[in-house]
Amino acid sequence: MDQARSAEEVTDGDGYARLLSGLTKSGALADGWRGAFERAPRAVFVPEAVWAPDETSPTGHRLVTRAEEPETWWALVDADGVVVTQLDDGAEAGPGIPTSSASKPSLVASMLGHLDVTDGARVLDIGTGTGWTSALLTARLGGEAVTTVEVDPRVSEQAALRLRSAALEPARLVVGDGLAGRPESAPYDHIHSTAAVRRVPRTWIEQTRPGATIVTPWGTPYANAGLLRLVTGEPGAPSYGRFVANVSFMWMRAQRPHAVTLPPTEPDQRGPSAMDPDLALSNADVAFTIGLHVPDARYVHTWDTANPAATYRIALSDGNGSWASVRYEAWDAPDAVHQWGTRRLWDEITSARTWWDAHGRPPLTRFGLTITARGRQETWLDKPGSTVGSPRGGP
Structure with missing residues (x-):
């Protein structure tokens, strides 16, 4: 002991x-x-x-x-x-x-x-x-x-x-x-x-005085990467915060992301990738941005031990019936991308990377978070209102 x-x-x-x-x-x-x-x-x-x-x-x-x-x-x-x-x-x-x-x-x-x-x-x-x-x-x-x-x-x-x-x-x-x-x-x-959160609970804001500071690791299943410094608002008003550093902490147990396991069935769609998969994880800033755009997606890497180099893939799941996987070697080949379900997760990842490039490749410290009085989370670039991704949470 x-x-x-x-x-x-x-x-x-x-x-x-x-x-x-x-x-x-x-x-x-x-x-x-x-x-x-x-x-x-x-x-x-x-x-x-x-x-x-x-x-x-x-x-x-x-x-x-x-x-x-x-x-x-x-x-x-x-x-x-x-x-x-x-x-x-x-x-x-x-x-x-x-x-x-x-x-x-x-x-x-x-x-x-x-x-x-x-x-x-x-x-x-x-x-x-x-x-x-x-x-x-x-x-x-x-x-x-x-x-x-x-x-x-x-x-x-x-x-x-x-x-x-x-x-x-x-x-x-x-x-x-x-x-x-x-x-x-x-x-x-x-x-x-x-402990990292995906959603800041309303209870934390309700239990603080107006103007209080909340410092917590914050992330998405795709990128557990932001340190959030949030200042609580007056009763009935929003709370605003910024991501001040790149960090990675263990998840709050109740908010741990889902496991990623590809289905045993044949994919609904096969095709080439429009992007080198390395670009989806080239640094913490792009991963953080992709996570904001595709907030439910989580990835793992898979390979066949008999031939790791040729079979190395990034596998993705949204935890709600959609999956994708992309081969790193020959990623532009006709069968490199496999996708299942109602969403085309790899296409969404590719679009998010394109958005990051088009906006000057912002570091994660340029992003912030608003929590509305009803508890909804809205992420933004540079200033509140410049929304990135879809608002989440709240009633």
Whole structure:
């Protein structure tokens, strides 16, 4: 069992100090946060057993324990990188999908900076995880100002032990669905989420004061790529936000995208591709844009192990009965594109890429999001009203 440790018990010397120095020099560590990071060393909140990337493993990860591989464990913890702390929601013998982690420190610092907290502010922290972000907020604002919510009871239990050991306990550590927020402690001045959403829930806006900031990863099934900074409006008025960075976080469990499995039937349509499939994923900006235009589409890559190069394909599904797949090699051949269902998903992807080119290839930071008073999401380029894609959500 993972045991809670105090800061004195886990200190590794200069590793964390070097990390903080680097964050400060790079500008990632916003004014007012250095003291909180010093009071809440990351290592206090990372479990004794973590998962390191391993291409030779069937799951893509291998277990690293502090007891058996202390140097590797410390190298992971003191680096500016993600440390995976759970696979497959904690289930045994799963496919190896990361479902909980200690986030990248520079990104944690940047997200906290985007909150623009001031003394006396009240914060709802969505996705307690290891407890590190909750500890940083507590160190900065005091425990009474912080409410944190975690959907996984086991993860929440371990975080509570670490927070108590570090004497950085939030006043309220709740097991529950973060999409529901925590109305009992509302209203909040800020909401900070470390789980990606496809739709910002109305509950978050209803539980904040006008002018509050909500910082959350936001994406589509095609591109989980945007960090949204939303400012809540007055009651009955819209809320507006912008995407301020390219990030990728694990999905909120209730908003995880559908799986992609192509149907066993012959495709309804075969033909050449009008576009090199590499152009559909050439960078995060174009993928983000395509996701806005084709918000339900999700992709995976497939191939036949007997001949990977010739059979490598991008496969797409909208989760509602339409699919497509495109071969990378000889993509303009008569049978390169296969499409099923009422939609022609690959044609939509191609059109979205053409739109991105025609509009000057905008980076994702030029896009923003409006949430209407009725909870509908509208994405736009440069300014509200310049709508991109179809509005979603709401009654």
